[in-house]
Amino acid sequence: MGHEFSGEIVEIGKAVTNNWKLRERVCAMPHIGCAKCSNCRAGRPHRCDKALNRATPGNPGAYSEFVRIGAQETFRLPASVTFQEGALVEPLAVGLHAVKRAKITAGDNVLIVGGGPVGLSVAVWCKFFWSATYYCKRFDRGPGRTGG
Numbered sequence: 594m595g596h597e598f599s600g601e602i603v604e605i606g607k608a609v610t611n612n613w614k615l616r617e618r619v620c621a622m623p624h625i626g627c628a629k630c631s632n633c634r635a636g637r638p639h640r641c642d643k644a645l646n647r648a649t650p651g652n653p654g655a656y657s658e659f660v661r662i663g664a665q666e667t668f669r670l671p672a673s674v675t676f677q678e679g680a681l682v683e684p685l686a687v688g689l690h691a692v693k694r695a696k697i698t699a700g701d702n703v704l705i706v707g708g709g710p711v712g713l714s715v716a717v718w719c720k721f722f723w724s725a726t727y728y729c730k731r732f733d734r735g736p737g738r739t740g741g
């Protein structure tokens with residue numbers, strides 16, 4: 594569990610060739626691509642067949658004190674962005690992607706099914722871009738189920 598997070602770099606792997614430095618404030622995507630396949634080389638590690646997803650064996654979720662992140666899936670946080678705000682980068686990116694794919698325009702009424710982090714992110718982007726009217730419906734998915 595836990596794939597929306599931010600933190601500070603405390604160790605850098607020997608194979609990392611990017612310009613990362615210790616103590617840099619970062620957030621990261623919830624997967625680590627192989628960095629070799631065509632999807633990874635094209636900047637789409639989320640489509641990598643060999644991607645290691647967060648909270649799967651060998652890649653603990655962000656509820657742990659330390660997590661391993663991929664150099665190509667990591668983003669620097671500006672000094673003005675708090676760690677709490679940095680943890681919202683991933684759900685905000687997912688919501689932005691959904692809004693772009695839906696091709697929403699000014700004046701549209703938007704129904705958002707699900708009021709979790711991603712549903713709320715979609716609402717934020719609709720309001721940001723178009724002051725759109727949106728309706729958000731949260732469905733109870735039963736005990737033990739979370740997410741947006």
Ligand SMILES: [Zn+2]
Nearest residue numbers: 627630633641
């Ligand atoms: Zn790959």
Ligand SMILES: [Zn+2]
Nearest residue numbers: 596597683684
């Ligand atoms: Zn997420």
